[in-house]
Amino acid sequence: MGKILFLLIFIFILFSVYFYSQNKSINLPISSIGTKIVDDILPSPTPKPFYELTIPYLRGRSYEGILGELILAYNRGNYEAYTTSYISDGLRVNGLLTKPSGVMPEGGWPGVVFIHGYIPPTQYLTLERYTDHVDFLARNGLAVFKIDLRGHGNSEGEASGAYYSSDYIIDVLSAVNALGKSGFVNPEKIGLWGHSMAGNVLMRSMAVKPDIKAAVIVSGAVYTYIDLGEYGISDSSYQPPGNSSERARRRQRIRDVYGDPSADSPFWREIAPSNYLTDLKGAIQIHHATNDNVVSINYSRNLNGLLDKTNVPHEIFEYQSGGHNLIGSSFTQAMQRSVEFFKKYL
Template sequence: MIRLLPLLPVLLLPSLSVASAQSAAALARVDAAQMSIPAARQTFQKGGYPGSALTVRQTLAAGSNYTRQVVSYQSDGLRINALLTVPRGTPPRGGWPAIVFNHGYVPPKVYRTTERYVAYQDAFARAGFVTLKSDYRGHGSSQGEALGGYYAPGYTTDVMNALGSLRRDPRVNPARIGMWGHSMGGFLSLRAMAIDPSVKAGVIWAGVVGDYDQLMNSWTRRAPVPASIPSAVLNLRRQAVAKYGTPRDNPTFWNKLSANTYLRDLGGPLQLHIGTNDEDVPVAFHTTLAAQLRPLGKLGGSYVYPGDNHNLSGNLRVALDRSVKFFRERL
């Protein structure tokens, strides 16, 4: 069931956001152990990521052959906003295939539901997929606090509840849902697929898909770390190492936090894309993951675009076409 609320044109105004800052109390509750993949799997198996009915917050101008709405769903008791697209026309038997759309890092204070990734989401929407792009907690008008995706579990929880919400939607075929992620969203997509093996397929662009040893020791960026990331959030890594040691000192602990440890359990293949001139994510993350997936029969394609950037701007149409084709074949 979808509940309709009156249109709220001011919903996206930053003055209504309840999650601009990272409070000391929220940071104090973060423990790297909360990123455990086995623990998240147990939570999932016990029905711990149910999502909710999608509540319409605002109806937007329609796309060429699909509707667009700002909706919200529940995650950890928080209201998380998202951009939903639904194809027009008669759905196929069992419902439309769907894609959970996971965006990369955007400064939470300036994030807007209807900005960024417009062309990306449009390509999948026009191809006949329901898409749901979660804002994550603390982004735009979503409730909660933005504590980053790598050492705090909140964003992963929001993605899992977005998946649960799509499964509940009567327009969606719950057996035909995939994941698309860019940059940090690739990290979240890989985690979600490791937690829930019923996800049929995933596509990751310029993904932060290294294990924790790679994230800590091999993540060389040609661009500076965004100044918009609060120092308290950046310090979560230091705090985790102080408590648990480094991935090389304590591999047992850190391997349980890494989705890369559980690639054999993925329920479907991954297609990977990256540009060689990516200033934010090392190409080595992509090539290492591709090499790990290939012998497992889990690699659905590995595309490296010479000279292209973090957003694949120079090959955008080619990468989108490949991604759409992959989802059509797999979902």
């Protein structure tokens, strides 16, 4: 059938070239006529479905974050905190931005884009989530930009979830650009900090922008996508989208087209950040409690094992207590180690 179609097209082109050459009213070089006809007849290549989720696609697009007005929220003496917003894909995404006091270093302060974990979007509040984490980092001379991912709180857009969408990666990388244009942050010294589902978002963001210098992951999940099937996630606060929602239908369409995550699938390989570890130029620090009953510590152990096979500077810290949110003494240890890590690599 394919040979017959090709033969018919070839005959049609020859006939058309003859027709065009005989018609003096058509002012086209003979050499371009065949190409024009083929372009008119044959369909242009169609992008593969859901290609926008892949690392190669995300590497090829731009992230033009623009920081909005800074409104003073509070002053802690050694730093000030502002509510603000920035533009990500045309959406206004809100956040809390801290600015250290004192004499600014040459080139600007080191900065951290802080990515929250799963919180029911309607329950998210800018000034009431991760405040202790932000305070710990800010008191140690870091400009912290805790972003409210799209669809959370008053940020515009829909909360699309972390694992089957690229929206949050776009929000993170737009925030990195916005923070670098703030006027008081060194654009060459910006790291990432992420909790829970943000482990996936953070690692995919680093895969897209391998020059990010430092990243801290706390109780993170889903790096190979195969690991999601192996370890699962057990979050009682999770409010899944209804089966009739666009988000749920989209997830099902992805699986209908590509099946379950597999190392043999080119599509899933281009989504999993674990396949781009050798590209990374920065360093990674991992924290996880052995008694985390939401996200298995095996996610972090598996990621650490994969990093062991690369030249990426990395370290993992395991805690015997603290649970998924690393509370109590584990919190203080993890945050102090985060500060020391950022000071070393930023």
